Amino acid sequence: MNKPLPGLALAVCALTAANLLNAQQVISGISANSITERSAVINWSTSLPGNSQVNFGTTASYGNSTLVDSALSNSHSMFLYGLAPGTLYHFQVRSGNSGGTPSSSGDVTFTTANLAASLGSLNTHTVLAYPAGKVVPWTTNPTDGYSTVVAAAWNYLLNSVPNDPSTGKPAYYSRSYLNPNTQQVVDWPHNPAGLFGMLIESAIKYYNYSGDASVMQLAEAVALWHLDHGMTTAGDSWSGVPYSEGQAGSTTYGGAPQDGVGNLEPDKVGELAFGWLQLYKYDGNDRFRDAAIHCADVLASKIRTGTQTQSPWPYRVKASNNSVIENYCSNIIGPISLFDGLIAAGLGNTSAYQTARTAAWNWMMQFPMQNNVWAQYFEDVGIQGSYDNNLNQYNAMMVARYLLEHPESDVNWESHARGLITWVKNTFQQSVYGATAIREQEIFFYIMGSHTSRYASVNALLYEKTGDLAAKEEAFRSFNWATYIARSNGIVIDSPDVNNQWFTDGYGDYIRHFMTGMAAVPEWTPFNQTHLLRSTSVVKSISYGFNSVNYTTYDGLATEVLHVNFSPITITANGVVLPKRTDLNQPGWTLDVATKTLRIFHTSGTQIAITTTANSPLPLVLAEFTGTINSNNSVSLEWKTSSELNSKEFVLERSVDGVNFESISRRKFRRNY
Numbered sequence: 001m002n003k004p005l006p007g008l009a010l011a012v013c014a015l016t017a018a019n020l021l022n023a024q025q026v027i028s029g030i031s032a033n034s035i036t037e038r039s040a041v042i043n044w045s046t047s048l049p050g051n052s053q054v055n056f057g058t059t060a061s062y063g064n065s066t067l068v069d070s071a072l073s074n075s076h077s078m079f080l081y082g083l084a085p086g087t088l089y090h091f092q093v094r095s096g097n098s099g100g101t102p103s104s105s106g107d108v109t110f111t112t113a114n115l116a117a118s119l120g121s122l123n124t125h126t127v128l129a130y131p132a133g134k135v136v137p138w139t140t141n142p143t144d145g146y147s148t149v150v151a152a153a154w155n156y157l158l159n160s161v162p163n164d165p166s167t168g169k170p171a172y173y174s175r176s177y178l179n180p181n182t183q184q185v186v187d188w189p190h191n192p193a194g195l196f197g198m199l200i201e202s203a204i205k206y207y208n209y210s211g212d213a214s215v216m217q218l219a220e221a222v223a224l225w226h227l228d229h230g231m232t233t234a235g236d237s238w239s240g241v242p243y244s245e246g247q248a249g250s251t252t253y254g255g256a257p258q259d260g261v262g263n264l265e266p267d268k269v270g271e272l273a274f275g276w277l278q279l280y281k282y283d284g285n286d287r288f289r290d291a292a293i294h295c296a297d298v299l300a301s302k303i304r305t306g307t308q309t310q311s312p313w314p315y316r317v318k319a320s321n322n323s324v325i326e327n328y329c330s331n332i333i334g335p336i337s338l339f340d341g342l343i344a345a346g347l348g349n350t351s352a353y354q355t356a357r358t359a360a361w362n363w364m365m366q367f368p369m370q371n372n373v374w375a376q377y378f379e380d381v382g383i384q385g386s387y388d389n390n391l392n393q394y395n396a397m398m399v400a401r402y403l404l405e406h407p408e409s410d411v412n413w414e415s416h417a418r419g420l421i422t423w424v425k426n427t428f429q430q431s432v433y434g435a436t437a438i439r440e441q442e443i444f445f446y447i448m449g450s451h452t453s454r455y456a457s458v459n460a461l462l463y464e465k466t467g468d469l470a471a472k473e474e475a476f477r478s479f480n481w482a483t484y485i486a487r488s489n490g491i492v493i494d495s496p497d498v499n500n501q502w503f504t505d506g507y508g509d510y511i512r513h514f515m516t517g518m519a520a521v522p523e524w525t526p527f528n529q530t531h532l533l534r535s536t537s538v539v540k541s542i543s544y545g546f547n548s549v550n551y552t553t554y555d556g557l558a559t560e561v562l563h564v565n566f567s568p569i570t571i572t573a574n575g576v577v578l579p580k581r582t583d584l585n586q587p588g589w590t591l592d593v594a595t596k597t598l599r600i601f602h603t604s605g606t607q608i609a610i611t612t613t614a615n616s617p618l619p620l621v622l623a624e625f626t627g628t629i630n631s632n633n634s635v636s637l638e639w640k641t642s643s644e645l646n647s648k649e650f651v652l653e654r655s656v657d658g659v660n661f662e663s664i665s666r667r668k669f670r671r672n673y
Contacts, residue, residue, distance in 0.1 A: 024103060025046050025047060025048055025050055025095050025096065025097070025102075025103035026046065026047035026048075026103075027044055027045070027046055027047075027093060027095060027103055027104075027105045028044065028045050028046075028047075029043070029044055029045040030042070030043070030044040030093055030105055030108050031043050031044070032091070032108070032110035035110060035111075035112060035113060036112070036113055036130070037083075037085035037086070037112055037113045037114070037115060037130040037136070037142070038081060038082070038083050038084075038085065038112070038130075038136075038142065038143045039079065039080060039081040039082075039083055040080045040083065040089075040110060040112065041077060041078070041079055041080070042054050042076075042077070042078045042080060042091060042093060043075075043076065043077050044076050044093045044095075044105070045074055045075055045076070046073075046074055046076065046095045046103075047074075048074070048097060049072035049073055049074055049097070050072055050073070050074075050076075050095035050096050050097050050102075050103075051068055051069055051070050051071065051072060051095060051096055051097075051102070052066075052068070052069040052071075052073070052076040052077075052078055052093075052094075052095060053065060053066055053067070053068045053069070053078070053093070053094045053095075053102070054066045054078045054080065054091055054092070054093050054094070055091065055092045055094065056080055056089055056090065056091035056092075057089065057090060057091075058084075058087060058088065058089060058090070059090060060090045060107045062090065062091070062092065064082075064527065064528050066078050066079075066080065066593065066594075066596075067564075067566075067567045067591070067593045067596055068567055068593070069593045069594075072097070076093065076095060078093075078594070079594040079595070080527075081143065081523050081527055081595075082141075082143045082144070082523075082526060082527025082528070083112050083143065083527075084112065084141045084142075084143070085112050085113060085114060085115045085130060085136075085142065086111070086112060086113070086114040086115065087111065087112050088109055088110075088111050089109060089110055089111070089112065090107050090108070090109050091107075091108055091109070091110070092104055092105050092106070092107060092108070093105045093108075113130065115128050115129060115130050115136070115142075116129040116130050116131055116132040116133070116134075117129065117132065119133070119135065119433045122484045122496055123484050123485060123486075123487060123493060123496055124487050124488070125138035125484050125487075126138065127433060127484065128142060129433065129434070130142075133433070133434045134433070134434035134435075134477060135432075135433035135434055135435050135477060135480045135481050135484075136480050137149075137480050137483040137484075138483055138484055139483070142480075143526070143527070144526045145479075145480065145483045146479060146483065146514045146517065146518055146524055146525075147518070147525065147526050147529075148483075149483050149486040149492075149514065150206065150209075150511050150514050150515065151210075152486060152487075152488065152489070152490040153486060153490050153492050153506065153507055153510065153511055154206055154212075154215055154490075154511065155490050156489065156490025156491060156492075156507075157172075157215075157218065157490075157507055158214055158215070158218065160489070160490060162178070162183050162184075162185070164185050164249060165185070166185075166249040167249065167250075167251050169251060171185050171503075172195065172199075172222070172503045172507075173192075173222070173225060173251050174190055174246070174248070174249050174250055174251050175188070175190060175248060175249070175503075176188050176189065176190050176191050176195075176248075176380070176502060176503065176504070177494075177500045177501050177502040177503065178500075178501040179500070179501065180487075180491050180493050180499060180500065180501035181499075185249070186248075186500070187248045187249070188248055188380065189245050189246070189247065189248055189256035189257055189258060189379070189380055190245060190246040190247070190248060190250070190253070190256065191244065191245060191246075191379045191380065191504060192222075192226055192230055192242075192243075192244075192245075192246055192253050193226065193230070193242045193243065193244040193245075193253075193265075193268040193269070193271065193272040194244060194268050194271060194272075194379065194504060194508075195222075195503055195504045195508050196219075196222045196223055196226055196272055196275065196508075197268070197271035197272040197274065197275040197334070197508075198271075198504060198507075198508025198509050198512065199218070199219055199222060199275075199503075199507065199508040200219045200223060200275035200276075200278060200279060201275065201278070201508075201512045202215075202507065202508055202511035202512040202515065203215040203216050203218060203219035204216070204219070204278055204282065204538065204539070205511075205512055205515035205516070205519075205534075206511065206515060207539065207542070208531075208532040208533070208534070208535060208539050208542060208551075209515060209518075209531045209532060209533065210531070211542050211543060211544050216282065216283075219275075219279065220279060220283065220285075223272075223275060223276060223279055223288065224287070225251070226242055226253065226272065227242075227276075227287060227291055229251055229252045229253060230242050230243050230246065230252065230253030230254070231243070232264065232319040233319075235320075236319045236320045237318075237319065237320060237321050237322040238264060238266075238269075238298060238302070238317065238319040238320075238322065239298065240291075240294050240295075240298070241264065241269045241273075241294070241295050241298050241319075242264070242268065242269060242272050242273070242295075243255055243259075243264050243319070244259060244264050244265040244268035244269075244379055245258065245259045245265075245379050255319075256379075258379060258380050258381060258382055258383075259316055259325070259379065260316070260318075260325060262318060262319055262320060263316050263317065263318050263319065263325050264316070264317060264319050265315060265316055265317075265329070265379065266299060266302070266313035266314065266315075266317060266329075266335070267313065267315070267329050267331040267332065267334050267335065267377070268334070268379075269295050269298070269299060269334075269335070270295070270299060270332075270333075270334030270335030270336070270337070270338045271334035272295075272334075273291065273292045273295035273296065273299075273334075273338050274292070274334055274337045274338040274341060276288040276289075276291045276292040276295075277289065277292035277338060277341045277342065277345075277347075278341070278538050280292065281345075281537075281538035281540070281554040282538050282539075282540055282554070283540075289347065292338065292341075292342065292347075292348075293342065293347055293348035295338065296335075296338050296339060296342050296348055296349075296353055297348065297349060297352070299313065299335050299338070299339075299356065300339075300349065300352040300353055300355070300356040301352075302322070303356045303359055303360065305359075306359070306360075306363030306366075306367065307367075308367055308371070308373075308387075309327065309328060309387040310327050310328060310387075311327070311328050311329050311330060311332070311363070312332060312356075312359060312360045312363050313329065313332075313335070313360075314326060314327055314328075314329065315327065315328055315329030315376040316383070325383065326376065326383050326384065327387060328373075328375060328376060328387035328388075329375070329376040329377070330364070330367075330368040330373060330374045330375055330376065330395045331376070331377045331394065331395040331398065332360045332361075332363075332364055333395075333398045333399055333402050335356075335357075335360060336357055336360060336361060336402070337402070339353040339354070339356060339357040340357070340406075343357075344555075361409075364399070365410075368395070368396075369399075369416060372391070372396070372423050373387065373388045373391070374391055374392060374393070374394075374395040374396040374399075374423075375387065375388055375389065375390055375391050375392065375395070376390065376392075376395075377392050377394045377395055377441075378392065378394075378440070378441060378444070381441070381443055381444075389442075390441055390442050390443045391427065391441065391442050392440065392441035392442070393424045393427070393428045393438055393439070393440070393441070393451055393454075393455070394440075394441075394451065394454070396420045396423060396424050397420065397421075397424055397451075397454045397455060397458050398454075399416075399420060400416075400417045400420040400421060400424075400458045401454075401457065401458050401461065401516070403416055403417045403420075404417050404458065404461035404462060404464075404465055405461065407465065414465070414466065417458070417462060418462070420458075421455075421458060421459065421462065421471075424438065424455060425438075425455075428440075428451075430447045432447065432481055433481060434477055435452075435477035435478050435480060435481035436452070436455065436474060436477065436478050437452045437478065437481050437482075438451040438452045438454070438455045438478070439451070446494075446495045446497045446498055447495060447496075447497065448485075448494050448495045448498075448505055449482045449484075449485025449486070449492065449493070449494065449495070449505065449506070449510055450494070450502075450504070450505040450506070450509035450510045450513070451505075451509075452478050452479075452481060452482045452485075453478070453479060453482040453509075453510055453513035453514055453517070454509070454513045455478055456474075456475040456476075456478035456479040456482065456513065456517055457475070457479075457513040457514075457516040457517045457520070458475075459471045459472070459474045459475035459478070460472065460475040460479075460516070460517040460520035460521050461516065461520045463475065463520065463521065464520040464521065472521065475517060475520075475521070476524075479514065479517055479524075482510070482514075484496075485506070485510070486506075486510075491506075492505075492506030492507060492510055493506065494506060515533075516534075518531075518533055518563075519533035519534035519561050522561065522562075522563040522595050522596065522597040523563075523595040523596075523597075525563040527565075527596075528565050529563070529565055530544060530549060530562065530563065530564050530565045530566065531562065531563050532549065532551060532560060532561075532562050533561045533562060533563060534560065534561040535553060535558055535559070535560045535561075536555075536558045536559045536560075537553035537554050537555035537557075537558035538553065538554040538555075539551050539552070539553055539554075540552045540553065540554055540606075547566040547611070547612045548609070548610060548611045548612070549562065549564075549608075549609075549610040550607075550608070550609050550610070551607075551608050552606050552607050552608070553606045553608065554606070555606070556573075556602065556603065556604045556605055556606050557602070557603050557604070558601075558602060559584065559599065559600065559601045559602075560598075560599070560600045560608070561597065561598070561599055562597070562598040562599075562600070562610075563595075563596050563597060563598075564591075564596050564597075564598045564610075565596065566612055567591070567612065568589070568591065568598060568610050568611065568612065569611060569612045569613060569614050570609075570610075570611050570612075570613060570614060571589050571600060571608070571609065571610050571611075572605075572608070572609045573587075573602040573604065573605030573606075573607065573608055574604070574605030574606065574607050575605075575607075575609075576605060578600065578602060584599060584601040586601075587601050587602050587603050587604075588600075588601060589601070598610070625637075625638075625639040625640075626638050626639070637652070649666050649667060649668050650666065650667045650668075651663055651665075651666050652664050652665040652666070652667070
């Protein structure tokens with residue numbers, strides 16, 4: 001349709017914009033810079049302000065794309081990550097004006113840096129490095145290393161764990177570890193409470209990441225088993241709470257040689273009960289809720305005054321009569337997390353939980369936070385002669401993780417977290433292949449994959465919270481070393497110096513820390529994949545579609561972190577559109593184009609939908625719209641639609657001030673004008 005529209009006071013301005021839309025972008029100055037073995041930065045210039053995108057791949061067909069950076073600029077820079085070392089990459093840059101068709105460059109190439117000389121071999125793998133002397137993951141594409149080892153570990157747990165010949169059930173029900181080479185069970189006391197608590201956390205995080213409900217089914221199965229086969233009796237002083245140990249080869253748990261038959265560890269009561277609470281939020285099973293509440297009630301009733309040599313709960317206690325077997329344990333984050341979760345959900349005696357939580361927290365801040373007596377956690381270690389014997393890194397790092405995930409709990413969270421990281425490094429580190437590997441405890445002074453990955457995850461969280469690049473590099477190298485503890489078939493050993501396959505160290509503990517690390521640094525997730533990396537709530541269900549994610553959270557008030565391989569257009573909570581923002585001080589979402597990081601904050605609504613479809617009130621899709629000044633000073637408007645539904649006509653309006661409009665023409669729908 002060509003129709004003169006006289007009297008447009010803003011015609012020149014409006015059509016100058018239209019001419020800019022139609023003008024051809026000229027792309028120049030294309031270069032690839034800051035090239036490493038896994039990343040590069042692409043720079044270019046355009047003649048007109050435009051947006052930014054790069055298509056890239058190992059052929060001129062590309063196959064990968066950055067997200068579109070919608071900020072209009074003449075100077076452009078895009079970060080490519082997830083690259084393979086020593087590989088020729090083709091790329092094409094694209095820039096378009098707002099509303100205009102993007103212009104594309106020709107094909108350009110660069111080659112990523114080659115890996116350095118191998119550092120040797122470790123646990124069936126050749127040790128890869130970049131730069132020289134600095135370990136990177138062993139996987140085919142080292143950039144995908146973290147995702148690869150986690151997936152392999154879960155695949156092994158789900159499909160390859162041998163049955164214990166003495167029970168006929170998967171070995172993790174009755175054994176603490178296997179021989180990794182023969183897959184035979186080993187006669188050693190079992191540690192079900194700590195293991196199952198860890199497995200629940202790892203399952204929840206991997207379910208978010210993958211949408212694979214089978215991991216949650218495994219977590220539910222072991223959690224229910226412990227409720228049915230590993231609890232103290234109703235007549236015990238510590239009634240109806242989980243035993244921490246079981247005899248080797250037994251699927252009934254009631255204590256074992258180190259704790260003593262009939263004895264338990266209160267810190268493990270808190271850890272497993274917190275897992276039960278999380279499972280209740282996932283599946284609504286009241287047994288999990290009631291067990292969590294009962295454990296919290298018992299813990300709150302048994303708290304005592306802490307001193308330098310006496311913790312708020314004993315490390316080991318006789319279930320029947322509350323007699324103390326071992327007095328000191330600095331691992332209190334399990335009980336505190338349980339109290340926090342119940343208080344937030346309004347479940348149980350929240351007033352009593354708050355009182356007990358405050359007492360335990362204040363003790364921790366007064367004593368171990370000051371004197372670093374982070375002692376007693378591991379179930380298979382005998383009773384110590386002094387409260388400060390056998391220091392370990394587990395307790396300190398779990399506190400540091402808690403502080404970084406809950407900075408509102410401590411005004412000095414950063415200095416305390418940094419102090420704990422420094423203490424653990426100074427006390428338990430061994431430098432290996434340019435990475436900091438972490439030993440377990442003074443009595444078992446061996447570097448291990450689970451403890452190194454925990455240390456790495458805490459450093460990754462510190463980077464996320466503070467932007468400390470040294471912490472990011474420390475986390476990166478430690479995670480890289482820890483990947484070598486996993487074999488390609490999913491068998492994860494504890495230590496290259498010991499070579500046992502513990503279900504805690506290799507699966508429950510190991511997996512959850514890699515998940516935490518990828519959530520803290522989303523660019524460590526495979527470049528072309530979409531994953532929900534973290535939620536402050538429990539995710540009850542999740543489904544991944546083509547350029548869409550839908551999930552349901554337990555809490556209406558929650559924050560999520562995702563790595564997305566598409567540019568979201570509309571995000572809703574219970575159907576209500578959340579606005580795109582520059583920060584999350586209010587409900588909405590932000591998108592970091594460079595690292596494909598999507599963050600969502602919602603205060604109400606539990607059903608979250610992320611799509612590339614506009615939530616438009618118009619019953620049509622506008623495909624093109626252009627305006628042209630004719631030689632007689634009239635204006636020609638042309639537009640195309642790709643769909644029209646239940647619509648009657650277009651109404652053209654004009655304005656001299658951009659506020660007040662008047663109708664000047666009407667046109668019936670016919671798709672193209």
